[in-house]
Structure formats: C-alpha cells, structure tokens
Amino acid sequence: MTVANASHERNPNDPNASNAPNEPNLLRKTPLNARHHASGARMVPFAGWEMPLEYAGITSEHMAVRTRAGLFDVSHMGEVEIAGRDALAAVQRIVCSDPAQLRVGHAQYTGLLTPDGTFLDDLIVYRLAPTHFLLVVNASNAEKDYAWISEQVKAAGDAVAVDSSSRYALLALQGPAALDVLQPLTGVELAAIPAFGFAYGEVAGARATIARTGYTGEDGFEIFVPPNMADRVWQAILESGRSAGVVAAGLGARDTLRLEAGMRLFGNDIDESTTVLEAGLGWIVGWTNERFIGRDPLLRQKEQGVTRRLVGLEMIDPGIARHGYRVLQDGRPVGVVTSGTQTPYLKKAIGMAYVPVALARSGTEIAIDIRGRAARARVVPMPFYKRRT
Amino acid sequence: MAYPDDRRYTKDHEWIRVSGDTAEVGITDYAQQQLGDVVYVELPEVGAHVTAGQPFGTIESVKAVSELVAPMGGQVVEVNNHLKQHPEVVNNDPHASWMIKVRVANPGEAAALLDSAQYQKLLG
Numbered sequence: 426m427t428v429a430n431a432s433h434e435r436n437p438n439d440p441n442a443s444n445a446p447n448e449p450n451l452l453r454k455t456p457l458n459a460r461h462h463a464s465g466a467r468m469v470p471f472a473g474w475e476m477p478l479e480y481a482g483i484t485s486e487h488m489a490v491r492t493r494a495g496l497f498d499v500s501h502m503g504e505v506e507i508a509g510r511d512a513l514a515a516v517q518r519i520v521c522s523d524p525a526q527l528r529v530g531h532a533q534y535t536g537l538l539t540p541d542g543t544f545l546d547d548l549i550v551y552r553l554a555p556t557h558f559l560l561v562v563n564a565s566n567a568e569k570d571y572a573w574i575s576e577q578v579k580a581a582g583d584a585v586a587v588d589s590s591s592r593y594a595l596l597a598l599q600g601p602a603a604l605d606v607l608q609p610l611t612g613v614e615l616a617a618i619p620a621f622g623f624a625y626g627e628v629a630g631a632r633a634t635i636a637r638t639g640y641t642g643e644d645g646f647e648i649f650v651p652p653n654m655a656d657r658v659w660q661a662i663l664e665s666g667r668s669a670g671v672v673a674a675g676l677g678a679r680d681t682l683r684l685e686a687g688m689r690l691f692g693n694d695i696d697e698s699t700t701v702l703e704a705g706l707g708w709i710v711g712w713t714n715e716r717f718i719g720r721d722p723l724l725r726q727k728e729q730g731v732t733r734r735l736v737g738l739e740m741i742d743p744g745i746a747r748h749g750y751r752v753l754q755d756g757r758p759v760g761v762v763t764s765g766t767q768t769p770y771l772k773k774a775i776g777m778a779y780v781p782v783a784l785a786r787s788g789t790e791i792a793i794d795i796r797g798r799a800a801r802a803r804v805v806p807m808p809f810y811k812r813r814t
Numbered sequence: 815m816a817y818p819d820d821r822r823y824t825k826d827h828e829w830i831r832v833s834g835d836t837a838e839v840g841i842t843d844y845a846q847q848q849l850g851d852v853v854y855v856e857l858p859e860v861g862a863h864v865t866a867g868q869p870f871g872t873i874e875s876v877k878a879v880s881e882l883v884a885p886m887g888g889q890v891v892e893v894n895n896h897l898k899q900h901p902e903v904v905n906n907d908p909h910a911s912w913m914i915k916v917r918v919a920n921p922g923e924a925a926a927l928l929d930s931a932q933y934q935k936l937l938g
Contacts, residue, residue: 426826426827426828426841426845426849426873426880426881426882426883427826427869427880427881427883467850478850478877479850482850482851482905483850483851483875483876483877484851484876677850677876677877680877681876743854743856743898744854744856745853745854745874745879747879766853766876766877767853767854767874767876769851769876774854796872796879
C-alpha cells in the first residue's frame with residue numbers, strides 16, 4: 426500500500442499545506458499539545474504546527490459533531506488586533522465586507538484581498554469596541570497576513586495592528602448539544618448570543634470571549650481563553666459533555682464537516698488566483714465599503730460577469746474527486762477539483778470544483794479525471810448539508 | 815492486534831495467504847490504522863493479471879488515496895465485492911478482509927516475503 430496522491434493534496438493533514446517548517450522539532454505546539462498526546466490523538470504537521478488529525482477516527486468525530494457535539498483545538502489560528510481612532514477606516518481598507526455595518530459584539534465572515542480582488546486569506550472580523558477589532562486568520566497565512574495588515578494599517582492614520590496570536594488559545598465546541606454542554610460552565614446567557622455575536626465572561630473559571638461562530642455548519646461556540654487556562658477549559662467542557670456524548674475532534678473531521686457545509690478552505694478552494702466572485706462568495710462583499718483593497722477589479726468583474734465559478738459536485742460514478750483532479754468536458758480538461766471527500770454524514774462523494782460558467786448550472790453533468798478514468802459527476806447546489814433550525 | 819502466522823507480509827503493508835495455488839490478498843492492521851476510516855475500495859475485474867510489486871487497485875480513506883500493491887503475481891479469480899458496499903470492514907477486521915483471490919503463478923515466491931515476526935520487527 427503506497428500513498429498515491431500526496432503530491433497534489435493540500436488538505437489539513439498534508440505536511441506540504443504551507444511553506445512553514447514541518448520538521449517535528451521545529452513545529453509549534455498549542456497549549457493543549459500534551460493533552461492531545463495523552464488522549465492518543467494522531468498528531469500531524471499542519472502549517473508549521475503539530476496538530477491533532479483525529480482521536481477516535483474522522484468518521485465518528487464527524488458524526489458526533491452532527492448529532493451531539495465535538496470539541497476542537499484551533500489555537501493555531503492567528504489573531505490580529507487593530508485599534509486606534511482610525512481603526513474602522515483601517516479595517517475597512519483591509520477587508521472586503523463593510524465593518525462599518527458591524528455592531529460592537531458582532532462578527533462577520535470576510536476576505537483579505539489582493540489589489541486584484543483575489544484572496545490573500547479568508548477570516549472572521551470581530552468588533553470588540555467602536556475602535557477595536559479582532560481578526561482571526563488561517564494559521565497557514567498568519568505571518569503573511571500580519572505583515573500585509575501592518576503595512577496597510579500604517580497608511581490608514583491613527584491605528585495600530587498587533588499580532589496577538591500568542592495571547593489566545595481557541596477552542597471550538599460545535600454541534601447541536603453545544604449550548605447545553607457549555608451553559609453549566611459559564612454565567613453568560615448563551616442563548617442570548619445571536620449567530621455571529623459574542624460575549625465576555627468566564628468559562629470554567631477562565632476569562633473568556635465566547636463567540637457563536639464556527640466552521641462545521643452546526644450551531645456552536647468558539648471560545649477564546651488565556652493559553653494557561655486552555656487545558657482546564659478543555660477538560661471542563663469534555664467533562665460537562667460526557668453524558669451527552671461530546672468528544673474531542675481533530676482537523677480531519679473539521680475538514681469533512683466544513684466541506685459538507687459548503688465552506689471554502691483557503692489553499693484549496695480559494696487562494697491568490699481566485700476572486701471572491703469566482704468563489705461564489707459575492708454575498709460577503711460589502712459594496713457600501715468604498716475603501717477596501719481589490720474593490721475596483723471586483724466591481725468590474727461583477728459588471729462583466731465571471732468566466733468560471735466554484736460549484737458543488739456530487740459523484741454519479743463510483744470514486745472520490747480529490748483536490749487537483751481535472752474536470753473534463755468531452756474528454757478535454759476544463760476545470761479543476763479543489764476539495765473532495767466521501768462525506769461521513771451524507772454518505773456521498775462530494776466536492777467543489779472550478780468550472781466554466783456554461784457548466785455551473787445545478788444539474789449539469791460533468792466528468793472528473795479520477796487517475797485516468799473519466800467518472801461522471803453532477804453539479805449540485807451548496808451547501809451539501811444544512812442543519813435543521 | 816496480532817499478525818497471524820498463516821500468511822506472509824510485505825513492506826508495503828499487504829498480507830497474502832497462499833493455499834495451494836491460490837492466495838488471498840488484503841492489507842494489514844497497521845495499514846488500516848495509518849489510512850484511517852476506509853470509504854472506498856477499487857479492485858480489478860476477475861480475470862485480470864496482477865504483477866508482484868505493481869498496483870492492482872486503490873483504497874481511499876476519508877483523507878487519502880493509496881495504491882494496493884500485489885505481493886505476488888497471478889490471475890485474479892475472485893473479487894470481494896462485499897467491500898464495495900461495506901469498505902469499513904477493512905478497518906474493523908483487516909486480516910479477515912481479503913480483497914482479491916489470485917491464482918499465483920509461482921507459489922514458491924511466498925517464501926521471499928516477510929513472515930509475521932519479520933513484519934512486526936519492521937513495524938518496530
């Protein structure tokens with residue numbers, strides 16, 4: 426048995442997912458590293474960090490999140506804070522949504538764009554105070570993002586950007602049982618936090634910011650705590666959730682969950698060669714924000730229309746479309762698969778691919794070159810999975 | 815999990831159990847652990863020829879695609895189609911989950927493969 430596709434996979438468990446060093450002794454460790462080892466997690470290099478890929482197995486962790494809840498260590502994510510009198514203008518320059526529309530205590534999913542309107546990264550921006558924002562970015566881009574953001578903020582007047590990644594551990598509790606499991610550990614009334622809202626309080630005795638955000642398609646919370654409190658909070662949540670069947674979940678399940686939920690992964694589905702509109706993320710653009718970098722080319726593309734689009738696909742023939750596989754039409758390559766897996770919950774082979782707009786309509790039959798075999802697939806709407814609310 | 819003495823193993827983490835002139839081929843417990851949850855197995859047709867050291871099929875877990883490498887050469891006489899519907903049994907019981915049965919060209923080749931003790935030494 427030999428791994429056949431390591432060269433073109435760029436998924437969360439892939440050691441080549443970023444340019445960061447992946448030699449074991451150079452890997453960075455989250456405050457929960459020892460806990461993961463003690464739990465028997467399979468640890469892998471990811472974006473320069475040693476992270477848990479899976480504990481009991483991707484499928485069972487995936488199902489736990491869909492039916493109960495799972496707890497993820499996402500402390501590798503990068504945090505950048507921007508503060509100062511002109512912080513709003515600075516953030517408006519950096520992100521493609523309109524943070525002016527963002528009330529204090531709320532967050533939005535957005536993009537950090539190049540001057541061409543393509544993705545430097547995707548991120549969540551939290552408005553902590555009128556002149557204080559928190560940006561949570563992908564681990565693989567954290568250094569690049571911070572350098573770019575610092576540069577842009579300098580030009581924006583009275584504002585400063587600070588890399589505060591080392592000040593936060595980040596835990597994500599995701600799944601239908603998340604609220605009931607977390608509530609006994611905090612005085613914050615969790616039900617009062619709306620989707621994409623956040624509140625301050627304590628969790629298991631630790632000072633925390635509790636956000637109703639996530640990357641799984643389920644209800645849930647992302648909990649920012651001081652690094653030295655991470656293990657205590659982690660243990661308390663698992664203990665609180667034991668009878669409800671809450672389990673620790675790794676990056677493997679995080680990837681299959683986000684894919685079922687139709688969420689894009691930077692480095693797979695979006696990158697510096699793809700625009701917000703091509704990625705089907707036009708809804709994140711805040712056109713009322715006239716300051717953001719990349720706005721002009723994006724506006725032109727909006728007026729002229731895109732030539733290719735990211736679509737959801739579902740395999741008709743047996744096989745799994747993987748990152749980097751070609752999309753064929755009449756035997757000719759016309760596009761590329763960006764993500765794909767056999768999903769544990771839907772039990773179907775699904776994926777995302779860039780295809781010419783002529784093939785982007787739902788129901789269109791396309792073919793995927795699966796290691797030399799043309800396997801039929803169908804374009805389907807995303808998300809593949811939507812929770813019942 | 816134990817590695818039974820009734821078969822031979824390869825460095826690529828397949829096992830082969832020769833009985834007369836036919837042999838069952840599967841992957842080892844170590845292989846399934848490394849793969850994680852198996853979701854898809856692609857196997858050759860009955861009648862196909864497989865060559866020692868060459869791929870005869872693919873196995874996919876949630877995260878990765880791997881090639882199945884034939885421990886010995888011969889002609890495929892039976893395919894375990896049950897695995898197409900239930901690939902998870904490869905995780906649950908790898909040493910009972912044969913994938914193909916091969917009429918081996920030269921049963922004596924098996925002696926050159928690893929026995930259970932040698933394979934476990936390889937795993938360390």
